[in-house]
Amino acid sequence: MTESLQEALDRAGSPVELLRNSPARPHVFPVAAEFSNWRSEQHSWRTSCALLDQSHHMTDLFLSGSGAERLLSGLAVNSFARFPVDRAKQFIAVNHRGQLIGDAILAHLEDDSFNLVGHPMVIDWVQFHAETGDHAVDVVRDGNSIVRPGDPRLFRYELQGPTAVAIIEKLIGGPVPQIGFFHMGRFPIAGLEVRGIRHGMAGQPGYELFGPWADGARVRDALLQAGAEFGLTPVGAKGYSTANLESGWVPSPVPAIFSDERLRAYREWLPAPAAGSLGGSFDSPDIEDYYLTPYDLDYGRSVAFDHDFVGREALEALAAGPQRRKVTLVWNPDDVQAAIGSLLRPGTPAKYIDLPKARYALYQVDRVLQDGVTVGQSFDCGYIANEQSFVSLATLDPGRAEPGAEVTVLWGEQPNSAKLQVEPHRQIAVRATVAPAPFVRYARESYRAATLRGPGT
Template identity: 65%
Template sequence: MSSESLAAALARAGSPVELLRNLSFPPSTFPVQPEFTNWRSEQRAWVETCALLDQSHHMTDLFLEGPDALRLLSDVGVNSFAGFGVGKAKQFVAVNPDGHLMGDAILFHLEEELFDLVGHPMVLDWVTFNLERGDYAVTAERDDNSAVRASGPPRLYRYELQGPTAAALMEAVTGAPLPDVKFFHMAEFSIAGRRVRGLRHGMAGQPGFELFGPWEDGDTILDALLTAGADHGLVRVGAKAYSTANLESGWVPAPLPALFSDDPLMQEYREWLPAAKVGSIGGSHDSADIGDYYLTPYDIGYGKTIRFDHDFIGRAALERLAEAPKRQKVTLVWNADDVTAAVGSLYRPGPGAKYIEMPKARYATHHEDAVLVDGRPVGISLDCGYLANARVMASLATLDAEYAAPGTEVTVVWGEHPVSAKPAVEPHEQVQIRATVAPVPFVDFARENYRTG
């Protein structure tokens, strides 16, 4: 990894937008097998039977241990930590001093003074920075994902089971009735003679458990799950299908962290943060002001996570934002004819539309497409892909409240102008794709309104 700091890279590029739009960094990758069967059937598994997703390799773990670990997390996170005891988990959300999103991750309270923050590196870096500059009796151990880990396997295996038969499969593999586990609470199980921790969870709006334990036990647990799963329709899910699960559940992956504020704390952070850890921006959303790319927690549905019962970085700014008009997170269902025309343009003399990858169409680390009504910007489309269960191209978006009602017609601008220097971006022309607003999460709405059998 280059030792150049983000501050130095910014000074060289002259503009945050110019720096990030032309970086060669790709979208986040899932370093597991792309497909075990085919991604269409694998998507269907979490709706009809049970899907097994291997989360061991693409997430980063930050283990925080010590008497001040909870204080550190409370100082950085917008969440309330009242009653956050051992055996619980939550979606940890952090903002910068101006109230703009730095990122989110899943926080596990494993033992009295031991926590595991699991997710994309953006928010883990922010927590680490604040640990190092603060006065906390905390030790940190980081286990990077398998795409960048220097050597060796992960510290933990993680297997996600989700779908209608997940509960029955768990009873079969553990040989015992399922305990009454609340959502985002943990329980302990015995599988093949091994102690396994399980988080009550679901990544695509379906019932599920995230099972984890020491890496050395991973193969034994996997074999037991596959054997028991044969009677419950278990399907292994590869990276392609897994990358789309968030579109059904409504989670926005890898929003752009708000790194470029003039606040002194952010200036210090840019000196600390290696430029190689900063991702690219892509999409048709085009502004010379990097602030126009930032999101607040309210924009993507994290308002209910914010609690003003403690002091944290960005609290005063979020209290002001809480009184301001807010955008709302929605699903956009793209018009089939317009998507077909964009794809079809690749088979005629070009340049045609920007290539639409299947099943996930994001081509930068942080994707932002302009959303228009009557030619006026009304929001941003953030993550897009194909959902085989509903047979639609869809995206997650944040829109001005007056345009966020289901059924509202909007337009997504697909492709860049001017075309950036990212290697994944070929010469192309921008196209406009009609879209219809649908609820978040989309999975229940799709089952009732789009599903074709």
């Protein structure tokens, strides 16, 4: 019988000890690591068009029934006042204290029919409430290709880049219908009707095309054929994993589920392997020091107090107080070079920096200091070939987050944890400069603007 998260916590005696020494690895993309090379694949979404296969690495939860929207609305900070069929939104959930559990993409497919897709943190939370609450809702879960036997239920292909529109126009034989940001449309592709969401993962123009898995190969072949003259480039797991560093999305913050007694029933329901693992130099023994709020990750624009939801009262209080700011940290190239170069010199090296993505735990949390004082946390980190920069996403205290400010990121664990991904190493200080998030100007001026004005967010 699988151990529950609550049983694992009782055994370990501390959430931090459980997560710090967990053998769980970061989420991976179960597709080819590279189709050409990850540098050229990163360039493709800036200069031509990237084809990213999203069919395998995410978890889907399909909800149907007259109570589906009520269930979702009661768990989301987002408004559902304007959320008709053929719309999508970033679904954000918090606990009773207003602390972040996670986010995912929610698509309104048909009347009383929804698809929630993303990392399992929010999927688990919604599924628990659907199964244990009094809701007129049916749920079907389709895990990612690592845990699911057989094929996915849906194919999902992302087109990203300045030539994405031209490729769609060639496929459908005419102008692309005017579809608003996070709106859905239907496209005739290869004799099939394919649904698509208008959005962008790295700030560039893009479409997420999806449909029954049986149609996936036919649609992919049509995309590759039509996209050949427009530089369509298949992107593998290495390149794909870095797209969020340009758009500013933090994929796996520590979910605030490990401490509140009101969540005991949830922890008893949740299998222990779902807990994940914790890595990085931030080393508080109190798990709540790792928790974030939606405001810490710049999700305040999505918080709507026009409905009742779990955590509403707490978020109303938090909204009135000082808030951290999400930023990009550009790591000093000399310090990064020295860290990598330590592998080639005598003595204990710095923690290995993998390229292009250096995250080695599901929850990567590194300490950020300024003048010797902790001022925030750094998360996902990696190399962006389009900017020739090594960066991380971070959230910093008020007054510490202005572009151009100098901070220090501690890299490596002290002491080294028992995670299998952690070799003997020494902790080092890496200088970094604060920059906006999203880091890329196009993402800030176009992608973010569309997010702010898009209805139903």
